[in-house]
Amino acid sequence: MYAFDKVRDFTNDVFLKMGCSASDAELATKVLVSADLRGIDSHGVARLIGYVRLWENGRINPTPDIKLVHETPSTGVVDGDAGLGLVVAPKAMEIVIEKAKKVGSGWISVKNSNHYGIAGYHAMMALEHDMIGMSMTNASPLVAPTFSTERMLGTNPIAVAIPADNQPPFVADFATTTAANGKLEILQRKGEEAPLGWIQDKEGHQTTNPHELKEGGALLPLGGDREHGSHKGFCLGSIVDIFSAVFSGANYGPWAPPFVSFLPMPENPVGEGLGHFFGAMRIDGFRPAQEFKSHMDTWIERFREAKNADDMPEVVIPGDPERLSEVERLKNGIPLNDKVVIDLKEVAKKFNLSF
Amino acid sequence: MYAFDKVRDFTNDVFLKMGCSASDAELATKVLVSADLRGIDSHGVARLIGYVRLWENGRINPTPDIKLVHETPSTGVVDGDAGLGLVVAPKAMEIVIEKAKKVGSGWISVKNSNHYGIAGYHAMMALEHDMIGMSMTNASPLVAPTFSTERMLGTNPIAVAIPADNQPPFVADFATTTAANGKLEILQRKGEEAPLGWIQDKEGHQTTNPHELKEGGALLPLGGDREHGSHKGFCLGSIVDIFSAVFSGANYGPWAPPFVSFLPMPENPVGEGLGHFFGAMRIDGFRPAQEFKSHMDTWIERFREAKNADDMPEVVIPGDPERLSEVERLKNGIPLNDKVVIDLKEVAKKFNLSF
Numbered sequence: 001m002y003a004f005d006k007v008r009d010f011t012n013d014v015f016l017k018m019g020c021s022a023s024d025a026e027l028a029t030k031v032l033v034s035a036d037l038r039g040i041d042s043h044g045v046a047r048l049i050g051y052v053r054l055w056e057n058g059r060i061n062p063t064p065d066i067k068l069v070h071e072t073p074s075t076g077v078v079d080g081d082a083g084l085g086l087v088v089a090p091k092a093m094e095i096v097i098e099k100a101k102k103v104g105s106g107w108i109s110v111k112n113s114n115h116y117g118i119a120g121y122h123a124m125m126a127l128e129h130d131m132i133g134m135s136m137t138n139a140s141p142l143v144a145p146t147f148s149t150e151r152m153l154g155t156n157p158i159a160v161a162i163p164a165d166n167q168p169p170f171v172a173d174f175a176t177t178t179a180a181n182g183k184l185e186i187l188q189r190k191g192e193e194a195p196l197g198w199i200q201d202k203e204g205h206q207t208t209n210p211h212e213l214k215e216g217g218a219l220l221p222l223g224g225d226r227e228h229g230s231h232k233g234f235c236l237g238s239i240v241d242i243f244s245a246v247f248s249g250a251n252y253g254p255w256a257p258p259f260v261s262f263l264p265m266p267e268n269p270v271g272e273g274l275g276h277f278f279g280a281m282r283i284d285g286f287r288p289a290q291e292f293k294s295h296m297d298t299w300i301e302r303f304r305e306a307k308n309a310d311d312m313p314e315v316v317i318p319g320d321p322e323r324l325s326e327v328e329r330l331k332n333g334i335p336l337n338d339k340v341v342i343d344l345k346e347v348a349k350k351f352n353l354s355f
Numbered sequence: 356m357y358a359f360d361k362v363r364d365f366t367n368d369v370f371l372k373m374g375c376s377a378s379d380a381e382l383a384t385k386v387l388v389s390a391d392l393r394g395i396d397s398h399g400v401a402r403l404i405g406y407v408r409l410w411e412n413g414r415i416n417p418t419p420d421i422k423l424v425h426e427t428p429s430t431g432v433v434d435g436d437a438g439l440g441l442v443v444a445p446k447a448m449e450i451v452i453e454k455a456k457k458v459g460s461g462w463i464s465v466k467n468s469n470h471y472g473i474a475g476y477h478a479m480m481a482l483e484h485d486m487i488g489m490s491m492t493n494a495s496p497l498v499a500p501t502f503s504t505e506r507m508l509g510t511n512p513i514a515v516a517i518p519a520d521n522q523p524p525f526v527a528d529f530a531t532t533t534a535a536n537g538k539l540e541i542l543q544r545k546g547e548e549a550p551l552g553w554i555q556d557k558e559g560h561q562t563t564n565p566h567e568l569k570e571g572g573a574l575l576p577l578g579g580d581r582e583h584g585s586h587k588g589f590c591l592g593s594i595v596d597i598f599s600a601v602f603s604g605a606n607y608g609p610w611a612p613p614f615v616s617f618l619p620m621p622e623n624p625v626g627e628g629l630g631h632f633f634g635a636m637r638i639d640g641f642r643p644a645q646e647f648k649s650h651m652d653t654w655i656e657r658f659r660e661a662k663n664a665d666d667m668p669e670v671v672i673p674g675d676p677e678r679l680s681e682v683e684r685l686k687n688g689i690p691l692n693d694k695v696v697i698d699l700k701e702v703a704k705k706f707n708l709s710f
Contacts, residue, residue, distance in 0.1 A: 146671070172594060235529055239517075302609065
């Protein structure tokens with residue numbers, strides 16, 4: 001276990017060493033370590049070395065000029081100027097919230113960005129304003145469309161955060177694949193097999209070997225195969241890709257610049273950097289806020305008490321496990337596996353820091 | 356095979372007999388039979404008897420006063436006044452498009468409606484305005500959350516229509532379950548088994564018997580089981596339910612008024628009728644329209660040529676099969692199975708019409 005303060009302060013120091021301003025380093029840190037707090041270990045400090053690698057390759061601009069380059073009262077495009085996605089995303093989300101305050105909803109597509117941490121962080125920024133928040137991003141091409149052997153899409157997550165009254169908010173945050181890449185990385189490290197339906201080998205046959213992904217295989221869209229609806233997962237991943245990158249002028253599909261080190265940069269880019277998409281809708285743009293929130297309480301309470309099957313746990317309200325993790329880890333610290341600790345020590349050495 | 360004109364004219368006559376105005380009957384007919392043209396047989400005239408049954412039960416108002424009851428420049432709520440969903444939905448979509456023309460995007464949640472035909476019809480209304488269209492609806496509670504035995508959600512479809520330039524538009528339209536209820540109805544009629552992962556029995560165990568749905572079983576969220584991501588399908592179905600019904604003041608979750616005849620009306624309603632949610636975003640709210648559309652061409656062309664696995668068909672661009680079906684069926688007619696023909700003859704007799 002590592003104390004949360006130690007993990008947070010080290011991360012902040014690394015972003016400062018990369019040349020970020022104090023306020024940007026603080027923001028990037030807050031977004032990145034929110035993943036560790038919320039129990040999404042694949043997206044927290046485990047990725048810090050990845051951001052350092054992008055920076056070393058000249059793909060991160062530590063002092064970006066993030067700006068709105070096109071807009072209507074409710075929509076627009078933000079150019080991230082190759083800044084850290086961890087900084088670009090919350091700044092774009094602020095614009096979305098301002099637009100929603102004025103005209104009921106706001107929708108921003110972002111180009112020229114890169115990995116933005118957990119989708120849920122940004123969506124949740126809307127909650128304190130009594131708004132529903134939405135966040136999505138395209139990502140390293142690792143996912144094959146139904147029937148295909150080519151890696152054409154990222155795990156392209158979707159997050160939606162919805163405020164309630166006495167109940168905690170509903171927060172969905174999920175990859176549009178059967179399993180996120182982070183889960184596969186855990187199996188790879190442990191030397192365990194994946195369930196059928198998560199990945200295919202380079203010929204397009206389902207496999208349980210998690211290492212096949214690096215050998216030309218692919219992650220599968222949510223659904224797994226055609227018979228179980230993988231064409232729907234493919235639709236979802238495609239919609240995220242188009243909203244994030246075709247709307248904004250970022251790279252889409254197989255041209256998305258990869259975060260993972262085992263993929264080369266695609267040739268002949270069709271846009272600038274990676275893309276995101278954010279939205280916010282004022283709940284009182286639809287009905288009085290208090291009325292909405294008390295019905296959300298009823299919704300959550302009714303689903304919480306839905307009868308579970310005899311051999312199954314209780315129904316999980318989206319956001320509950322992450323919220324409980326946050327309380328527990330703030331108190332007891334962050335578990336980091338050995339591989340992550342080795343990576344962080346390497347980062348520390350590079351920047352003359354200690355971890 | 357039944358000539359399209361015959362099917363369309365009969366449907367129109369039935370809506371007139373129910374007391375709809377000439378223009379409402381024409382609109383409802385156009386929406387309903389678009390499903391038959393597009394090859395989504397479960398949602399076309401096969402459902403006509405279902406609408407008649409709702410009307411007989413006093414659940415359809417043939418002369419509704421459909422109106423906007425709450426709004427901001429980009430958002431609002433429409434009260435469908437218990438009109439046919441087939442009429443309420445396209446009228447709400449028109450409001451959405453008008454809002455998008457003015458402020459870049461429009462978002463309307465609808466209450467006091469009922470079954471609205473195929474989600475895709477409404478989303479596609481945005482295309483001719485160079486807008487992305489979105490459409491979703493809640494539906495008869497037939498789906499159990501992950502781990503649960505209770506039927507808490509509908510198959511809650513999502514449709515997204517995106518314009519391109521020389522390529523046909525991208526049109527995704529899918530239930531947020533592994534398989535739509537219509538597919539199960541086909542297996543029930545044919546006496547065939549369902550794949551594992553589509554349904555569970557009343558104890559919450561997966562089953563291949565499609566009749567279990569009527570015996571207290573449930574459809575499964577996209578993903579099928581927890582290991583294959585059914586919690587993500589549950590999130591999607593929940594988001595559709597909340598956007599459609601908690602935003603608007605319709606009935607949500609297990610209180611959604613059923614369309615299927617084997618479910619009773621839920622007691623103690625929490626809102627009015629069924630809910631829908633519609634959106635439109637102007638593509639030039641993000642970047643010049645021509646630029647967006649030519650990149651959509653590139654997107655579609657690249658995915659169309661993605662290499663398929665040796666033993667698999669080619670990659671399907673969402674909307675392609677339905678578009679081809681439309682051309683073919685306009686020419687060659689609509690195939691109706693015996694059970695549907697019997698139902699239509701019963702409807703004809705009821706209204707002194709002939710089919």
